[in-house]
Amino acid sequence: MVGETKGNIIRPKQPYFVMTTSHYYKAVIMNYGISHFYCFQKEDIIERPFIAVPDGCIDILFCCDDKAPYAHICGTVLRPTLTHNSENKYFFGVRFLPGSPFEFKNITMSDLVEQEIPFLEVIKDNELFEKITSSRDFNYQIQVFLERYIKLYANFNEINKYKDLKKYMINNIMQTAGKIKINELAEATGYSVRYINKTFSKEFGLSPKVFCKLMRFQYLLSTLNELDKEMFESNLAQISMDLGYYDQSHMIKDFHEFTNTTPKMYMKSLKEIEYKKRIIII
Template identity: 70%
Template sequence: MILEPKDMIICPKQPYFVMATSRYYKAVVMNQGISHFYCFQKDDAIENSIIAVPDGCIDILFCCDEKEPYAHVCGTVLHPKLVNNEKNKYYFGVRFLPGNSFKFKHITMADLVEQEIPLLEVINDKDLFEQITSCRDFNYQIQVFMNKYLKLYKYYETTNKHKDLRELMISSIIETAGQIKVNELADKAGYSVRYINKMFSEQFGLSPKVFCKLMRFQYLLSNLNDSNKEIFDANLTELAIELGYYDQSHMIKDFYEFTNTTPGKYIHSLQETEYKKRLIII
C-alpha cells in the first residue's frame, strides 16, 4: 500500500536507532513543535551501529550516565552519519518537528545542520540537564522537559511574526510529499522566490529544495516501513512515480545517498532485525 501525500504526517523516522537496540520506546506527540520523545539502551548483544539519516529535524539527546552524563543538540544530517553511543547506557531524546526547537542562544537553525553542540552551551538550564540525566524514568523525563519547554514554546509562537508563513510552507510541502517547487511555494504564499528562500532558511535551516528532498526521502521510508519485500518489488515503479522520481534508478540513487544502502536491502534489514517488535510506541 502506498500512502497518499494528503495522508502524510511528518513523523520523522530514524530507523537505525531502532535496529541497533533491543527495545526502543517512543512517545508520539505531534503537537506544540514536538514530534516525539524516545529512549533506548544499546545492549551488549546488539552489534548494529546507530546511524542517523536525514530527517530535517533537531534532536536533543541526553546520555543518562551516573558518572559522565551529557546532552547534545543535534541538527539534521544531510548524509548518513554514525552516532557516537556506548553500550549499556541509557539515552533519552526529544525530536522536534521541522522548523521547531528550543530557541537557543547565539545560534540559528542553519548553524545546527550536521552539527552536535553541548546543550549547556546554548541553554543555560543546569536544572533541566540534571533532572533528566539523573533518572531513567521515561514518563518523568518527558514531564520535566515539557514543564520547561511549554512556556518558552508558547512565548515564541505568540511573538513569531513568521508563524503563519512557516506553517503554510511546511503544510504545502507535506501535502505534496516534497513535490513542490520554490516558485510554487512563493505563488501560494504571495511572496517573491527570494523572500521565500530567505525565510525558509531562517525557519528551517535549509533551502526549500534540500528540505523537499529530505521530506520525499522520509515519505519513502514511511512506505518501506509499512511494506514487505514482495509487495515492494511489485510496486517499485508505482512508488517511484508516486514520489515524483524520474524512474526507479533515480529513487534508488537518492535512497542510497541518504542511507548507504538500497531500498530492497533496507527492507531486508527491517525484517532481519524484527524492526516492528523492537519499536514500542506508548
C-alpha cells in the same frame, strides 16, 4: 494508492537508532512542535552502528550515564552520519517536528544543520539536565521535560517578519511530502522564487529544494517500514511515482545517498531484525 501523500503528516524516523537496541520506547506527542520522545539502551551485543539519517529535525539527546552524563542539541544531518556510538549507554531523546517553529533563544535550525551543541550552553538549566540524566524512568523524563518546555513554549513569541510565510512553506512541504515545486510556493504566496529560496535558506539553513528532498526521503522511509518485501517489489514503480521521483533509479539513488544502502537491502534488514517488534509505543 501506495504512497499517497495528500494531507500527510510526516513523522520523522531514525531507523538505525531502533536497530541498535532490542527495545526502543516511543511516546508520540505531535504537539508543541514536538514529534515524539524516545529512549533506548545501546547494546554491545547488537553489532550495528549508531547512524543518524537526514530528517530535517532538531533532536535533544540525553546520555543518562552515571559517570559521564551529557546532552546535546542536534541539528539534521545531510548524509548518513555515525553518532554517539558508545556501547551500553541509555539515551533519552526529544525529536521536534521538521521545521519546528520553536527556537532555542538565539539558536535557530539554520545554526544547527550538521551541528551538535551542548545542551547546557544553550539552555542553562542544570536542574532539568540532572533530573533527566539521573533517571531511567521514561515517563518521568517526559514529564520533567514537558513541565519546563511548555513554559518556554508558551512564553515564546516569535518576532519574525517571515513567520506566516515560514509556516505556510513548511505546512505545504509537509502535506505534499516534499513533492511541491518551489515555483508553486512562489505563485501561491505572491513572492518570487528568489525571495522564497533566500528566506527559507536563512531560516532553516537549507534550500527549500533540499528540505523537500529530505521530506520525500522520510516519507519513503515510512512507506518502506509499513510494507512487506513482496508488496514493495511489486509496487516499486508506483511508489516512486507517487512520491514524486522521476523513476525507480532516481528513488534508489536518493535513498542510497541518505542511507548508504538500497531500499531492497533496507527492507531485508527490517525483516531480519524484526524491526516492528523492537518499537514499543507508550
